[in-house]
Amino acid sequence: MSEEEYRRPRRKRKRKTTVEELTKKKKSTSVKADTRPKRNKKKAKSNDDEPSTHKLIALVMLGIALFGWACAAAAYAHAKEGWRSNEVERFAAENGGDLESDSRTTRRRAALSAMIKTAFVAFMGFVGNAFRQIPNFFSVIAFTFSERLWLVILFAVLEGGAVGLGYIMEKVGESFVDSPEYP
Numbered sequence: 001m002s003e004e005e006y007r008r009p010r011r012k013r014k015r016k017t018t019v020e021e022l023t024k025k026k027k028s029t030s031v032k033a034d035t036r037p038k039r040n041k042k043k044a045k046s047n048d049d050e051p052s053t054h055k056l057i058a059l060v061m062l063g064i065a066l067f068g069w070a071c072a073a074a075a076y077a078h079a080k081e082g083w084r085s086n087e088v089e090r091f092a093a094e095n096g097g098d099l100e101s102d103s104r105t106t107r108r109r110a111a112l113s114a115m116i117k118t119a120f121v122a123f124m125g126f127v128g129n130a131f132r133q134i135p136n137f138f139s140v141i142a143f144t145f146s147e148r149l150w151l152v153i154l155f156a157v158l159e160g161g162a163v164g165l166g167y168i169m170e171k172v173g174e175s176f177v178d179s180p181e182y183p
Contacts, residue, residue: 057166061159068155072144073133
């Protein structure tokens with residue numbers, strides 16, 4: 001028995017022709033073999049390897065929109081509700097005693113820890129305010145368009161930049177798929 005009978009593949013595959021078979025075929029049929037170089041086909045993009053450019057740009061645009069909403073909500077809450085209007089006084093009341101030490105290193109350490117704590121609290125307040133202002137959606141939008149139009153323009157430009165980035169990424173990605181042909 002031959003090797004192929006022992007193997008028994010699940011599906012039959014077309015065997016690649018060897019150089020010897022090609023030369024025999026050429027001699028026996030007296031037909032010229034195709035000597036033109038084969039053109040490389042575009043490789044199919046596989047979604048398994050990495051996320052597509054469209055998904056990536058959609059996520060970037062969603063992030064820009066959410067950050068824009070949080071900024072608009074913060075501007076509305078600060079102007080209409082007095083949100084975080086007395087932060088300097090609160091910071092001085094909480095950390096004033098630690099910052100008046102005689103030792104330079106103690107003051108630096110106290111100031112650094114106070115700044116880190118304040119930045120974390122401010123960020124959490126910023127995110128929390130974005131959620132708290134959801135019921136005031138229409139008021140926030142009206143306030144932003146009437147009194148903070150520059151904020152709307154800024155985030156519209158950022159969204160347009162994300163779309164432009166996606167277009168550039170698509171064009172660069174296409175250039176990697178095609179192989180150059182030289183004369």
